[in-house]
């Protein structure tokens with residue numbers, strides 16, 4: 001049992017297009033046994049997990065995809081089975097990131113609006129709720145609604161590009177601080193899709209090594225952004241350091257081509273995640 005385990009997905013609490021209940025209904029249809037909800041910088045969706053698990057029969061692993069920043073590079077770290085308390089260092093850092101994301105989105109919209117028809121209201125119309133963690137995907141959706149872009153990917157390839165004139169960074173703590181904060185909150189830290197760290201010249205493998213030295217628990221090896229040679233290299237690093245190896249779809253609903261279950265995690269690895277967590281947060285079984 002618990003064979004089909006997908007440890008990475010997003011809901012409308014961040015930049016996914018499906019609410020938590022719909023996400024788990026889709027997980028059922030994709031024959032998943034376990035799905036981790038890992039919205040960007042928030043635990044908001046966790047409150048809906050018990051009902052979603054009961055309705056779908058799919059077990060839920062409560063998680064977060066925490067934003068970090070290293071020398072202008074955006075680095076993502078999955079925090080699995082953490083304490084959701086807002087007063088932990090992790091909780092405080094994520095509150096800062098969320099606030100900064102909001103200011104930054106407003107600033108990006110101001111810059112874009114000088115050249116394209118776009119208002120802040122167009123963006124908030126694409127956001128599910130007051131608490132939604134705003135990101136470029138919501139600006140993309142507003143550009144699509146206005147007919148300026150074909151879809152999210154096209155918007156990211158042009159107006160929203162991180163090296164374009166409209167890009168504004170947002171605050172996020174260092175990867176090492178995030179890893180330490182996840183550990184302090186009793187959770188398990190997994191470097192999310194770190195392939196880019198080994199790929200680009202300015203995304204050094206040294207950073208992944210520093211994250212491992214800081215206590216990183218695992219690496220998301222199986223992810224659509226990793227080609228086979230990269231998976232092999234990451235697997236080798238994980239095995240050398242006795243780290244956990246996970247896989248996940250990074251499903252964002254209709255916002256990305258990623259399909260639930262397209263990458264999976266071995267049952268033994270899920271057991272090790274549960275053994276390692278000390279927070280009291282655990283897998284929710286149907």
Ligand code: AMP
Nearest residue numbers: 015134135136137152153156252255256
């Ligand atoms: P942000 O954190 O606001 O800078 O936006 C980055 C987010 O945009 C990531 O979490 C991705 O899920 C999403 N994203 C990045 N590239 C694309 C793309 N080409 N198409 C759709 N979503 C994307």
Ligand code: FE
Nearest residue numbers: 010015040252
């Ligand atoms: Fe995302």
Ligand code: FE
Nearest residue numbers: 065076192193
């Ligand atoms: Fe990510």
Ligand code: ZN
Nearest residue numbers: 008010065250
């Ligand atoms: Zn993600």
